[in-house]
Structure formats: C-alpha cells, structure tokens
C-alpha cells in the first residue's frame with residue numbers, strides 16, 4: 264500500500280475528530296481520554312481485535328484513562344489508507 268499525499272491525509276483528517284498529522288508528516292496521532300481505566304482498556308481491546316484482523320497495528324501508550332496513539336504504516340514509511348481506516352475504527356470504538 265502506498266503513502267498518501269499530505270493534501271489527501273489532511274482532507275481525510277477533516278472527518279476524523281481529534282486526529283492530527285505529526286510534524287514530520289509520517290504519522291497521524293491522537294490522545295484519547297476515558298472515564299477510567301476500564302473504559303480505556305475496553306477501547307484498546309476493541310481496537311486490538313480489529314487491528315489484528317486488519318494486520319495493521321497501532322503504536323500506543325496507556326496510563327490509567329489516557330491512550331496516546333500513533334498510526335503509521337511501517338512497510339510504506341508513512342501514512343496510508345490503512346491508517347485512515349484504523350483511525351476511523353477508533354472513532355467508532357471510542358464514541359469520541
């Protein structure tokens with residue numbers, strides 16, 4: 264899968280609440296905050312199952328109710344449609 268153009272990524276991000284293109288242009292990022300650890304981990308579990316189905320895995324860091332996420336496609340060295348698709352799933356799975 265090939266890297267998306269910056270303008271294509273920016274257009275896709277207009278539909279993705281809270282997601283931003285990283286300064287280096289190589290990934291998209293978002294910090295999710297939930298009510299507690301249970302809600303955060305429920306979200307991570309839903310995303311993990313989908314990520315494995317997609318064979319596309321997030322970089323993430325969790326502390327209690329906070330989940331920091333970075334999506335990039337290692338094989339392509341940048342942002343592809345797979346990252347947009349996974350971020351779209353995160354939006355549904357988080358309810359945010």
Ligand SMILES: C[C@H](O)[C@H](O)[C@H]1CNC2=NC(N)=NC(=O)C2=N1
Nearest residue numbers: 318319320321335336337338339
């Ligand atoms: C072999 C396997 O299909 C690849 O390593 C997959 C796994 N998950 C992946 N996840 C992400 N984010 N980027 C990849 O390039 C990627 N590649």
